[in-house]
Structure formats: structure tokens, C-alpha cells
Amino acid sequence: MLEEKQLEKRAGNLIFRNVWDYDPAPEKPDHVRLKEKYDLFINGEFTPPEEGRYFESVNPANEQKLAEVAEATKPDIDKAVEAARNAYNRTWGKLSGRERGKYIYRIARMLQERAREFAILESMDGGKPIRESRDADIPLVAAYFFYYAGWADKLQYATPGMQPRPYGVAGQIIPWNFPMLMAAWKIAPALATGNTVVLKSAETTPITAYKLAEIIQDSGLPPGTVNIVSGAGETGVEIVNHPDIDKVAFTGSTEVGKLIQKSLAGTRKGYTLELGGKAANIVFEDAAIDQAVEGIVNGIFFNQGHVCCAGSRLLVQEGVADMVYHKLKDRIETLVVGDPLDKNTDIGAINSKAQLERINKFIEKGLEEGGEMHQSSANVPSNGYWCKPTLFRNVSQSHSIVQSEIFGPVLAIQTFRTPKEAVEKANNTPYGLSGGIWTDKGSKIFQVGQHIRAGVVWANTFNKFDPTSPFGGYKESGIGREGGLHGLLPYLKLN
Amino acid sequence: MAEETTLLPRPDFTRTVPIDKVGVEERVDRLNKRSIKTESKFWALKLALNMVDLTTLEGMDTPGKVRQMCYKAMHPHPDPDIPAVAAVCVYPNLVRVARETVGDSGVNVASVATGFPSGMYTLESRLEDTRYAVEEGADEIDMVISRWAFLKGEYNRVFDEIAAVKEACGEAHLKVILETGELETYENVRKASDIAMYAGADFIKTSTGKVKPAATQPVTLVMLEAIRDFYYATGKKIGMKPAGGIRDSKTALRYLILVNETLGGDWLNPHLFRFGASSLANDLLMQIIKQQTGNYQSADYFTID
The missing domain is CATH 3.40.605.10 (Aldehyde Dehydrogenase; Chain A, domain 1)
Incomplete structure (x- = not known):
């Protein structure tokens, strides 16, 4: 797989929404009966x-x-x-x-x-x-x-x-x-x-x-x-x-x-x-990378990241780390941030002012502690509470952005070399609500999955819920x- | 950027790029929920019309039929704001007729070649087929790959054949038809896409239209992602053409959404995206007029050729 320098030199990132941006398509709230x-x-x-x-x-x-x-x-x-x-x-x-x-x-x-x-x-x-x-x-x-x-x-x-x-x-x-x-x-x-x-x-x-x-x-x-x-x-x-x-x-x-x-x-x-939770999404180099990128996005940006089982830590095998990051950067450019009632919106409003302040505090701390941040270039409305999809690199287990539950659209990215290291890092947290494994190899799912100390472990998917499935930490x-x-x-x- | 392309080692095609079927289909489902309204819809409908390769590939095609189709291609509707289609697509023996009819109108002539649709002929005759179509005036060649060789695992043979056809094309653009309905799995589709692009394809195309299933959205997404990876690796932009089974505007817009959110704005033009279709153009026209006037017109108001 290509490394970051090669990727930048050959093609760089793609350009989205420059030619065809969708017009607003809001769901009309007029028939909703709301009491004062x-x-x-x-x-x-x-x-x-x-x-x-x-x-x-x-x-x-x-x-x-x-x-x-x-x-x-x-x-x-x-x-x-x-x-x-x-x-x-x-x-x-x-x-x-x-x-x-x-x-x-x-x-x-x-x-x-x-x-x-x-x-x-x-x-x-x-x-x-x-x-x-x-x-x-x-x-x-x-x-x-x-x-x-x-x-x-x-x-x-x-x-x-x-x-x-x-x-x-x-x-x-x-x-x-x-x-x-x-x-x-x-x-x-x-x-x-x-x-x-x-x-x-x-x-x-x-x-x-x-x-x-x-x-x-x-x-x-x-x-x-x-x-x-x-x-x-x-x-x-x-x-x-x-x-x-x-x-x-x-x-x-x-x-x-x-x-x-x-x-x-x-x-x-x-x-x-x-x-709470601080789930690790583990991506092995033999994973279906494009679908894994989609799963990473669903894992952390679903419901603005206000999800206790969100995949807020990405652990990616070193050989594919640059490619996954490159693809993630392109993918988050296509996320539509804005009016929650618009049918095309992917990321809505942060639930409250207090929560937005909390998220921003973590982002500041992440930068102070030396993390490298990348946010999408989305335009956000002037009123309301908004946070652009955010990626953090150059962070380790010792950074607060990796340790704390942020409950927002902020993903901390780390790399690993072997399955053992991935499991150790995934479990090195006081939380244990969920986890994700991405690999094309069935036996690896079970081999790694049984060592993840979390209530739910998803394989080649994330944030799937079903009434018949138990959930807990x-x-x-x-x-x-x-x-x-x-x-x-x-x-x-x-x- | 482009110089480096030649230095790239050719990938080992016996290695399989993993594709997760469930994930691909989920992504398509999610993108199908995009809601395209007002101006952005009008713009996209006109763009889609401008991307159509108006196609007739029947044993009953006559010079008269092809001429009629060419007139329609150049002048789909009396309204001057409505664009012409991108190309007409015919069998090699009708290329000259098509060439003479479209002239320098800007509408290209595409020809299927290489023993379309099966490709079950000697390489010699398939190359001859290609050279003939080019000599007759084709701007674009739509070739078929040897599916038998691909399925037998002879990936280098498939690669070499495409490279040979590319050479025979000369200046003409090469579209490589994978016939995804016969390749069956997404991983095969991905592999065939990679082989075609590294062998010199300008476009990769899903289907001949003679095999079911023809173009599907998930297959198209897998191919777009292959194009994206090829672009990341080489800086070279390859075009995409889904063909067969795309009959209405709603479906066409869904394909454009796939392109818009996988490859971005650079691919939203007829140089890098085409629809291979025969009946789509009229539905697009009907929807364009609906957007202009607010009303649906009777099908009798749209020409049938």
C-alpha cells in the first residue's frame, strides 16, 4: 500500500461538492403537533x-x-x-x-x-x-x-x-x-x-x-x-x-x-x-479497505458521535495506515453537516451548548498535547451548535483525546503492528462497551474478538442494533x- | 505526476483486493437516500443527457435506423438549451454511416469491437475488428474482455489482449467492457477493473447489455472505487460507463450521486462518465421538460427514435 508522501505526490486528495452541491431538501415539520x-x-x-x-x-x-x-x-x-x-x-x-x-x-x-x-x-x-x-x-x-x-x-x-x-x-x-x-x-x-x-x-x-x-x-x-x-x-x-x-x-x-x-x-x-465507552475500531491490512473506511465513518460520526458505543478510537495496522487516513480525509469531505431536518444531512447539530463546549475543550486539549488535527471543510450554519467531523493523528494511549469519552464527532487515530498489540491497546481503557474488527479473514475475527473485553464486538460492520441482541458493558x-x-x-x- | 505512471510496477493480479459485499450494498442504499431537488436536479438531468451514449446493437440495425438515431443524438429536443448526447454507439459495419451523419457536430462515434459481445474469437480477428472500426471513423472503441480467460485465472492473457487492443485503437479512446454479469463477484469486478486500467483503458464499462444482470449500482460503486485507487496510485483519471438496464432518470441521478460522492466533481462530465443506454434519453427529456414547465407531458410529445 502507498505511503502518505507517495499519495500526496501522485494525486493528492479529491475535490468534492465543487461542481454539484445538493439543494436543500428539508422534511416539513408542519404536521407535527407540539404543545406550548x-x-x-x-x-x-x-x-x-x-x-x-x-x-x-x-x-x-x-x-x-x-x-x-x-x-x-x-x-x-x-x-x-x-x-x-x-x-x-x-x-x-x-x-x-x-x-x-x-x-x-x-x-x-x-x-x-x-x-x-x-x-x-x-x-x-x-x-x-x-x-x-x-x-x-x-x-x-x-x-x-x-x-x-x-x-x-x-x-x-x-x-x-x-x-x-x-x-x-x-x-x-x-x-x-x-x-x-x-x-x-x-x-x-x-x-x-x-x-x-x-x-x-x-x-x-x-x-x-x-x-x-x-x-x-x-x-x-x-x-x-x-x-x-x-x-x-x-x-x-x-x-x-x-x-x-x-x-x-x-x-x-x-x-x-x-x-x-x-x-x-x-x-x-x-x-x-x-x-460510557471509548471503543476501538481495529482495521487489519487484509480488510476490505473502502468498506472499513465507511464503517469507521459510521462508527464515529453516527449521531454526531453522541453514542456510548461509538468507535471513537481507530487502531489501524501500520502498512495501510496512510492509505486509510487519506481515504478518511476524502470521505469526511462528502459528509453534509447542517440542518437536521434536511434529508441529505449526515451530521446534525450537537445536542446542547454544554456538550459543544465539552467537545471543544477536548479538541483544544488534543492540540495542546501535540495531536495533529484535520477537520472537514464543511460550512456550518451560524446559529445553533455545530462541530465539523474531526480526525486526530499523532496521538498515543497517553493523550486525553484517546483516553476520555468525548461524545462528539472526534476520532483519535493510532497504529499497531500485530494482533496482540491491537488487542492490548484496545483493552487499555477503563471502558469496555463495544469494539470493531475489520479483516477479510474469518478466523482472525474470532481469534481477536475473543480477547476484546467489551460487551459488543462488531466484525466488518459497526453500530448495528437489533432487539434480539444483548447490549451492555x-x-x-x-x-x-x-x-x-x-x-x-x-x-x-x-x- | 503522469510521468511516474510508467515507473509503477504492475500489480500482481493473482492477489485479490478484498471487497465486502454487505458493505458495498449498504453504501449504495445509503446514497440512494440522497434527495435531489430543484436547481440541483435540473442541472443533473441535463448533465445526464449530455453523458448518454445513445446505443443500438441489434442484428436488425440498418443504415436508416442508425442515421435516425444520429439525428436524435445531435438534436434530442427542439429546445436549444437542451444538450446533445455524448456519443452514438453502433456495430463496426455501421460506423461509416454514423460518422458521416454526425460529422463534426461534437457527438462522438463509438463502436463495439473485438468480437462483441462474447469476444470468443482469435485475437487476430479481434484486433482486425478494432482496426476496421477505427479506420471507418470511430472515435471510441468499446471492447470486450475474454471472460473465459479471466475466469480461468489467465489474468496476464487478459492484460495483454487489452494492451494489444489499445495499441490497435491508435488515437481512438478505449472503453473496456468487463461484462460484470458474467464475473459474478465484486472481487472479480475489482480485479478486472484493475487489469483493464493498468493495461491502458481510458474507460471501464460494466456490460454489453446482452447479459443479465447488466449494470447495477453496487458493481458501479466497486468500479468507481477501483478508479479512485488507480487515481491515488497514478494521478491518472479513468472514466466509467455503466451500460444496460438504466432506463429512467431517477436511476440515472442515483448513478451520478455515486460518482459525485466517490470520485468528486472532476468526474462529472462526459469525458469521464457515460451512460450506455437506449431508452434513458427520452425519460431524461421528459423530466427536464417537467422541471421547466412544472408539468409532465404526454409521451407523445417526445420523439421515439
């Missing part, structure tokens, strides 16, 4: 918060307010947990698996019917490109509900020889990167197993969870079975520490996950934590699994 104010969804009703406080949810692509959203405090959480407890004791908890399944199927169907509206709102509230919310997020949301609906009356087959029983009331806290999908990952298995739910959405992306509440209300689910609240960290603390919560499910940062684990230590509560990336048969177990007591 969203109240808490408790006991089947939209209920104003006890302390009367509301906060704004803004569209990160233009910094405009979308709606006001209720902030839940302790009295609201008390009410929500009480509603969930009552539903567990009197209605939902008494239903047969078959009956539960019917409700969950109904929710799945209603979500599919309104998929377009949900996709548009998910993009408006979170900044993700409509291509992803339309083709990935919302179809997966329906798929998870369909999948777990199927389990509702078959639980005894999931746990042969044992009598599975629900935990009771589950307190669930979800992040802002996949608001609807994380809600589905939490709610669907909880309902299938007969638990009731108090779910808190993330502070910057609360709106679609309330749209889901509308569907839940319309589905006729017994009041109190699913309660949805919104607020920041303090609201989450009230849920985690509530004495009548039986199980906590959290997806978010490792930092907060550790606090939750501390506060739950010594209690009877069960918990699952799905935390090693080490500081979390405890417990969501998805698949494994995802039922954290919601069941077995004896």
Missing part, C-alpha cells in the same frame, strides 16, 4: 408539577425554544412512584402475560403509524439528522416494543425450570443521545415482565418522551403503569433514592453511574447501568444487559 407546555405524565394524566417550575427545551440547530417542560421534584416523584405501585398491586401486576403483550403490541403499532411525526420531533429536539431518526431511531423503537411484546407470555421459556416474577416498580433514567430508543429499551422489557415504570427523560431532550406518553395514554394502558417525568440530575436522585423503587435502570455517564451505584450499595434495589461501561433474552433478566426475580 408539557406537564408530567403521572397515573395516566398530564399533571402540572407540584412546585410549578418549568424549563425550556431548545432546538439545538437554531437555539429556539420548542416548548416548556415541567420540572419534577420530590413530591412529584412520590406521586409517580405511588401511582406505579398502585398499578403494580392492582391492575398491571394482575394481568396475564398474554394481556400485557396485547398492550405492548398496540403501543408498537401506534408508534409505527406516527413514525414520521416522531422522527421529525426527535430531530428537532435532539439535533440528529432526519435520515437517522427516520431510518434508525424510530424503526428500532417500534422493533424493541414488538420484540418484547412477544416475550410477555413466554417468560417461563426464558428462564427454564424457574418461576420468574417481576421486581415491582422500576425507576428508569435515560440519556439525551437516543431519547426515544432509550425509552423503548427501558420501558418495553419492564412492561413485558410485568413491572411498572417511573421514567425520567433527559433535561435537553424531554419532548418525545411526552409524545410517547400520549401514545401510552391512547393505548389504554392501565393508569400508573408507565409514568414519565422530566428534570435534571436532582430529579434523577429522587428516583434512585426513593424507598419504594425496587429496581433502577440507568443509561448515562460513567461518572453519574458510579454515584448511583454508591447510593444503591447496601439497599435491596436491583440495578442495571449502561455507561464490561468494566466501567456498566453492569447488566439490555436487549434480547438477557434484557428480560434484570426485570425478573427468579426462584
